[in-house]
């Protein structure tokens with residue numbers, strides 16, 4: 195369990211240098227976030243599962259890993275798959291964690307496809323601070339849905355309250371429509 199400076203403390207999310215299509219200001223989370231996590235010096239991915247799904251924006255809990263909304267999304271529906279255990283590198287995962295990260299990644303894709311029908315995804319893990327990880331000490335896999343002309347799909351939201359609301363609404367929508375096994379291929383679709 196690594197301690198992190200209090201200054202860095204915030205709700206789970208991965209701020210970094212990517213150009214985002216949708217950029218909620220970090221203050222968007224601070225109101226509830228800092229009170230909620232005050233005095234807790236664990237990193238956000240260790241702390242989040244102790245709160246309710248609604249508070250932490252957790253979409254799905256598995257046995258060894260869970261899925262959470264990224265508070266610094268590159269796009270609407272940007273999810274993170276994290277082990278509960280505080281490990282930083284993919285090479286440190288147990289077999290169970292590795293399998294469940296993979297399984298939950300598939301479920302994220304199925305669920306996002308059902309709810310928001312993206313045209314594609316970006317999936318990946320930044321390993322270590324030099325690899326671009328915003329919270330390098332706790333492993334997380336990004337699942338980012340992509341649409342052709344992404345920026346047109348997304349609402350431009352300037353107000354703090356609206357952003358928080360939007361993430362909360364998206365969490366609810368994904369959680370309630372979670373797809374945990376391979377969907378039947380739709381007739382006349384795919385090959």
Ligand SMILES: [Zn+2]
Nearest residue numbers: 237240280332
């Ligand atoms: Zn951690």
